[in-house]
Amino acid sequence: MFAYYLDLALRSLKRNKVLTALMVIAIAVGIGASMTTLTVMHLLSGDPLPGKSGTLFYPQVDPDPSPKATHLPYDMMDYRSALDLWSAHRADRQAMVTSSQLRLTAPQVNLPPLMVQMLSTTSDFFPMFDVPFRYGSSWTAQDDQNRTRVAVISSNLNDKLFNGANSVGRTLRLKDTDVRIIGVLAPWRPSPQFYDVTGGRFSNGDTASFYSKPEDVFLPLQSSLEINAGGFQPFTCWSMPDDPVHLQNSTCVWVALWVQLDSAAKVDSYRRFVADYAAQQKALGRFGHADNTQLRSLMAWLDFNQVVPSDVRLQTWLAFAFLLICLFNTVGLLLAKFLRRAGEIGVRRALGASRAMVFAQCLVEAGLIGLLGGAGGLLLTLLGLRLVRSQPIEYADLVHLDTTMFLATFALAIAASLLAGVLPALRASRMAPSLQLKTL
């Protein structure tokens, strides 16, 4: 029966090519627009560390000593609080992070000096965030303590400086200090670059920079503080710092702490630990507020910072409104098409087809239009994504169509066209056969 309906649908579609083309194009455009934005949305709002993100947390304290009206805790920590919490080693893993820019030269490599982004962190960073290594390995906790002059570099930088060869053991000059490369990362592109996300609520939705590439050089925090002294920028300061070069004892927040907590019980106890720490610091007179602490999970922290750029969200809504209009359009055209075939439907009904059969036949035709529209929509989606990729935005290189979204394109197209077909099919199946036969 289905094959027969399919045959009928094909014949019907061929009979009025203009109308068919109009409907297919309408569905294709609607699907193309919504799948393009949905794919971007899907890529930007996804979980950067699937399966692991639930165990990662971002503690915050309020190191401002003044007792003035409370605000939310700062997005980063002052050095001393971060160091205290980190050194306590109360979590399963913990890493401090702060990012800065510095000049890099590679001796023996004939390239002009580069300005690169450096991430200063601690050894747990790599296992905690499942960072993949291509050559060598990360430094150890011992290196953190000994302020060893070692570095891990990104695969990008390794390609640029050493043409992708194993560069472990070679030397880089960072500002005026030589460091030894001990590890080279495999290509690693978390989306967003979650561990650096801060200040989203002050960005007015312009958050594309959260999707930039990870830093090119990773250094033990203590070593980097000496190498790049003065190169660190505070996130903000609660009062003018006395010494803008050495931020370690300053009145500024500029270091973030990430912790891994493997069970709910550990999360509770760590939450208490942070609160106790704040209370203790208040008692010491260093903090103004003890109760202003937070321990957000990775995904909650990303939500809090509204990482998906507002332009992308707006475009997604727009695309769906667009699809809705295309659907209205298709409903209207299908209605015109089915009612025009009143005579034919009358004959079929008179020859014994039930209402349900006519209804099914009409829906098969609508579904076929959806399938064709889906194919067109897929082409338009690929075109749309190519357009997004050619934009000079940070997340351009992340944009691609994965299997889920590929299948979703067709699912959405067929679902949309079936939905559009319900009303016209219902109307067509309700026609009284006798009336139609009379007019033949």
Added chain:
Amino acid sequence: MTVHPIIAALRRHKAGVVLIALQIALTLAIVCNAIFIIGQRIERVNQPTGMHEENDLFLITQQWVGAPSADDPAGVEKLDSMQQADLAALRNLPDVVSAAPIRSLPLLHSGSVGGIGLKPLQQKDTIDSNFYYGDEQALPTLGLQLIAGRAFTSADIQHKPMRDQSEPVLAIITQPIADKLFPQGNAVGKVIYLDSSSTPTTIVGVVARLQSAVDTAGSSLTWYSALFPVRQDANFSRTVVRAKPGRLEAAMLAVRPALYTVNPMRVIDEEHGVRSFADIRADAYRADLGMAILMSVVCLILLSITAAGIVGLTSFWVGQRQRQIGVRRTLGARKIDILHYFQLENLLIAGIGAAIGILLALGLNLWLIIHFEMDRMPVIYVLIGVLAVLVLGQAAVFVPARRASNVPPVVATRAV
């Protein structure tokens, strides 16, 4: 022609009428909000920075290798003489009008923001402002319009390390700051305090306009800028250069060789070391422009799809009513009457659609205000949208209506 028979006929096509009306309503709601967004973005992209002939400007950012430390006085003097040597070389280039050391440029998305207060040691600053630092050539190089007081002279210029915390002695502020801090006028000669300090800074001049160097998301900070007569010394330097009209490219090409001749121990980034202001501007507004283009394309496609829908459904109605049209023609209706019938019918449906669309448009605007911090849409945009969908409806209905008017009266006598 009376409307009555049209309404009576439409009653028999409820589903089609409702569909077209809804489609028109949704199109109207989206199109006028989209046009509003386009208008806002274009307005933002086109606002002047306050710099005259800004397309002749370019910015040089460079860093010295092995530069002396800015933390001791001898190092500062050495850095300053290195910077002076660069400036002299740049000013001597044949295609260069002038050059000045500068901390930042409008739209660069990197700059310095500080507080300005009216009293010493003020707890909370009265306003936040962009702080620009440059020498006596900065004002003419940028091409700012001085509307009161005087420009800096070379005697005013101090030089100090970038991290120095002492406040400058003199300042030139923009008119919006003058209006805000001194509503009675006469800002020139008045005293302000920067960053809650206790040392006064005297205003010597007022310029009409100078846009912010940082992204201010449309806050008042956008036009609050102050220029200080300070040449900052650090291990890097920024220089703004005004090229002779039409000689921008030649001037930009001459920069690297000239600077490397003065001192080869430096890094000038391949991509961003020498950047034209036009490039900086395009970069700053890229997202806005992209959004405007996207919205325009969306509007166009939406309007064409809606038009196609109207054409399709009206064509169907014309086909369905062939015989009625034939009867009317036999009974004396002229071609133009039939044409008008379909046009009026469309106007009616589009009118209903537009009425619903106005409500939807305002609702959508309200939703955008809540979720995307958009501004309230002026009524004019809704009116433009209504006009657009009505004209669109008439244009779309014309072809099928003409076909209807060409139905010969003899059709009525056939196959009755």
